[in-house]
Amino acid sequence: MPISILPPAVQVPIHDDAAAEDSDIEMSDDENDFAPTSKKSSHNIVTPGETITTDPQWMRGHGTYIPPSSTTIISTVAGTLHKTNKLLSVQPLRARYNPEIGDLVIGRIVSVQTKKWSVDIAGPMLASLPLSAINLPGGILRRRTAVDELNIRTFFSEGDLLVAEVQSLHSDGSASLHTRSLKYGKLRNGMFTALSGAGGGILSRRGGIVRSRRQVFTLQTASGEISVILGVNGYIFVSKHTEGKEGKETSITKLEESVSETLYSSQNDELDPGILKEIARVSTLIKGLVACGTKVDEDMIVRVYETAVDMEAEQVSMGEKLIDTAGGPKGVVQSVLARLQGGS
Amino acid sequence: MPPSQAALVSLSPAELSYLRSTLLQVPPIRLDHTKGPKDFRSMRAEYDVLPGANGSARIALEDGLEALVGVKAEVEKSQWRPTPAGRASRLSVAAGDVEMKDGDEEDDGQGKGQVSWVEMSVEIPGFRDDDALPVFLASMLTESLLSSGELKDRLYINSRFHWKLYIDILLLSPALSYPLALLSMTTHLALLTSRLPALKSEKDEDPLFDDDWDASVPLYPKEKGKGTGSKPVDRPPVIVLAMAIGQNIIFDPCKEELAVADAVLAIACSSSKTSSTGSRIISIRTIDPPSHLTPPGVPNSMNSATGGVAPASSADALTQRELLATSGVWTPPRGGMKRGLIGQVVKMVVETGGVAEEVIDALQAIEVG
Numbered sequence: 001m002p003i004s005i006l007p008p009a010v011q012v013p014i015h016d017d018a019a020a021e022d023s024d025i026e027m028s029d030d031e032n033d034f035a036p037t038s039k040k041s042s043h044n045i046v047t048p049g050e051t052i053t054t055d056p057q058w059m060r061g062h063g064t065y066i067p068p069s070s071t072t073i074i075s076t077v078a079g080t081l082h083k084t085n086k087l088l089s090v091q092p093l094r095a096r097y098n099p100e101i102g103d104l105v106i107g108r109i110v111s112v113q114t115k116k117w118s119v120d121i122a123g124p125m126l127a128s129l130p131l132s133a134i135n136l137p138g139g140i141l142r143r144r145t146a147v148d149e150l151n152i153r154t155f156f157s158e159g160d161l162l163v164a165e166v167q168s169l170h171s172d173g174s175a176s177l178h179t180r181s182l183k184y185g186k187l188r189n190g191m192f193t194a195l196s197g198a199g200g201g202i203l204s205r206r207g208g209i210v211r212s213r214r215q216v217f218t219l220q221t222a223s224g225e226i227s228v229i230l231g232v233n234g235y236i237f238v239s240k241h242t243e244g245k246e247g248k249e250t251s252i253t254k255l256e257e258s259v260s261e262t263l264y265s266s267q268n269d270e271l272d273p274g275i276l277k278e279i280a281r282v283s284t285l286i287k288g289l290v291a292c293g294t295k296v297d298e299d300m301i302v303r304v305y306e307t308a309v310d311m312e313a314e315q316v317s318m319g320e321k322l323i324d325t326a327g328g329p330k331g332v333v334q335s336v337l338a339r340l341q342g343g344s
Numbered sequence: 345m346p347p348s349q350a351a352l353v354s355l356s357p358a359e360l361s362y363l364r365s366t367l368l369q370v371p372p373i374r375l376d377h378t379k380g381p382k383d384f385r386s387m388r389a390e391y392d393v394l395p396g397a398n399g400s401a402r403i404a405l406e407d408g409l410e411a412l413v414g415v416k417a418e419v420e421k422s423q424w425r426p427t428p429a430g431r432a433s434r435l436s437v438a439a440g441d442v443e444m445k446d447g448d449e450e451d452d453g454q455g456k457g458q459v460s461w462v463e464m465s466v467e468i469p470g471f472r473d474d475d476a477l478p479v480f481l482a483s484m485l486t487e488s489l490l491s492s493g494e495l496k497d498r499l500y501i502n503s504r505f506h507w508k509l510y511i512d513i514l515l516l517s518p519a520l521s522y523p524l525a526l527l528s529m530t531t532h533l534a535l536l537t538s539r540l541p542a543l544k545s546e547k548d549e550d551p552l553f554d555d556d557w558d559a560s561v562p563l564y565p566k567e568k569g570k571g572t573g574s575k576p577v578d579r580p581p582v583i584v585l586a587m588a589i590g591q592n593i594i595f596d597p598c599k600e601e602l603a604v605a606d607a608v609l610a611i612a613c614s615s616s617k618t619s620s621t622g623s624r625i626i627s628i629r630t631i632d633p634p635s636h637l638t639p640p641g642v643p644n645s646m647n648s649a650t651g652g653v654a655p656a657s658s659a660d661a662l663t664q665r666e667l668l669a670t671s672g673v674w675t676p677p678r679g680g681m682k683r684g685l686i687g688q689v690v691k692m693v694v695e696t697g698g699v700a701e702e703v704i705d706a707l708q709a710i711e712v713g
Contacts, residue, residue: 003383003384005386005403005709005710006387006388007388008402108354108356137649151648154647157639159354159357160356160358161359189362190362191362191363192355262644262650263649265358265650266357266642266647266674267358267361267641267643267672267673268361268365269672270672276369276373277369277373280373280375280377284376284378291406328376328379328406329376329406330406332378
């Protein structure tokens with residue numbers, strides 16, 4: 001069926017995450033101490049500038065503001081209202097990534113300057129990657145020279161994807177990146193996916209990538225290993241796993257060779273059709289997971305991927321339709337999640 | 345900061361090369377692996393969303409692209425024009441007619457409707473209304489809409505008055521991919537569900553309308569026979585986007601897929617008049633794919649950072665590129681589309697049970713259901 005047109009989605013009642021997940025939070029039961037501006041029917045969604053309450057007993061949290069010489073609490077973002085005892089905070093529906101030191105991020109080069117690159121990391125400001133913070137070919141920790149400055153485009157040029165770590169933060173909130181590790185560098189042999197939504201941050205409870213121990217992992221598939229890189233900023237790269245990039249330790253003397261060989265290549269290896277298909281499947285599933293508002297982490301991706309493969313195999317052998325393809329990635333993941341919940 | 349151009353490609357050469365290799369597979373592996381080459385992105389549609397308009401529709405695609413169309417009709421005084429009887433003397437009279445000079449084509453056989461009775465505006469966030477993209481989209485949509493001439497004839501009330509149709513198309517989301525197909529489908533749905541008040545006056549009287557909205561007549565009249573098969577006699581056209589990559593043909597490409605396309609075709613079609621199945625083509629236009637503007641990838645052998653030797657001159661670089669045999673390097677596509685491939689696309693669109701019929705029937709089903 002080439003085209004599927006569905007009726008508009010019925011409004012999903014937003015269940016209060018705080019009540020469902022965090023049982024240690026004491027909810028305020030009586031609605032009477034709230035100003036009439038926050039109606040219960042509006043699913044507790046507030047818009048920027050909306051008065052949440054005028055009652056001085058409440059404290060303001062994230063995403064709120066008290067104008068000087070008043071007790072009115074005003075929302076500064078569009079999002080859902082959360083009450084933690086007497087603290088009011090608004091969790092934004094969508095937020096940009098707020099960089100923190102040590103975060104693994106995926107970025108795209110926006111512009112090349114004389115001694116640094118500007119990198120889009122989905123944050124409020126572009127990050128910078130100085131020429132001195134990359135592994136230069138031809139030796140470890142070599143000082144950059146004037147020749148390197150002239151050849152800056154041979155390392156990264158506009159549009160290139162790279163994986164890096166946040167090294168430092170400037171006072172204006174912009175980040176400075178580095179790629180001084182063999183884990184980091186240019187990305188190729190794969191597919192890029194960007195998630196929108198509240199990436200990173202403490203408040204992001206629905207969807208998005210969670211800061212976790214393992215953000216780079218490999219996935220076993222029928223046609224080879226796939227490596228998945230989950231950038232904290234919501235950018236994801238799914239690619240063919242190449243040996244030697246991580247895993248086996250490169251000795252300090254061999255570093256030179258491995259750096260000069262393929263680190264700055266923009267040429268793809270030979271990829272066989274099987275692995276192309278699996279990469280497409282993984283990135284579609286990740287998109288579906290986000291559309292369903294599920295957390296994206298290693299455990300979830302592995303479970304959903306394996307179940308999806310199983311279900312497809314069953315579908316082929318049994319001949320009955322198990323996966324709903326009409327709804328796009330979201331529909332697929334919904335049917336997979338339904339199976340996961342039914343099984344466990 | 346609004347973008348100056350229509351969504352410039354910002355993909356790395358490695359990604360472009362990767363995408364191309366997936367789409368060149370037989371069958372092509374699309375970005376969304378659940379979709380086949382003929383599959384459209386799933387969408388959610390509703391109509392009669394704007395209370396003040398004669399007809400309106402909203403369609404949202406799964407990837408966030410969303411369009412809203414409102415159709416508003418107004419009674420307008422017609423410019424005096426000679427009656428069909430006095431057509432012989434028309435050339436001499438029409439010389440002073442302002443309306444005729446506006447590049448309006450000669451009217452069709454019925455000779456009542458005028459092209460200027462339909463006004464279309466396309467609004468895309470981040471674009472000025474005189475930017476190339478909205479203007480081009482609006483002209484393509486108007487062109488296919490007016491080509492049959494039946495719509496403008498239906499706007500005729502009497503010799504002194506006519507309906508003026510304002511079609512306002514609004515893209516609610518940023519132009520993530522080329523929005524032509526979405527805008528066309530939304531316009532189709534809005535026009536299909538548009539209704540005009542029923543006329544009570546007769547002939548050349550000042551028009552008087554029935555204020556009962558239930559008595560209103562649809563802009564695209566339905567067949568008289570009531571029952572399950574109440575198909576409209578005429579349906580507005582719809583534009584589908586097809587792209588070619590190698591020997592593969594892909595319909596409804598997304599932004600990333602467009603970025604590696606060899607050629608892109610916009611095919612306007614409407615339901616066939618002679619038979620109940622199949623459809624006919626109104627127009628075909630080629631669209632310049634953004635892939636032509638992408639920079640080529642640098643092969644390892646020419647990259648000094650990967651142990652290669654950078655070419656001495658740009659001429660040298662060109663020669664080396666031409667001799668390049670490796671497949672993993674992105675090279676922007678050159679040339680257009682082969683005739684055989686165009687024929688194949690046209691066949692896939694118009695054949696019985698083809699893409700156009702599926703789209704038109706799916707949009708029709710929304711109104712019925």
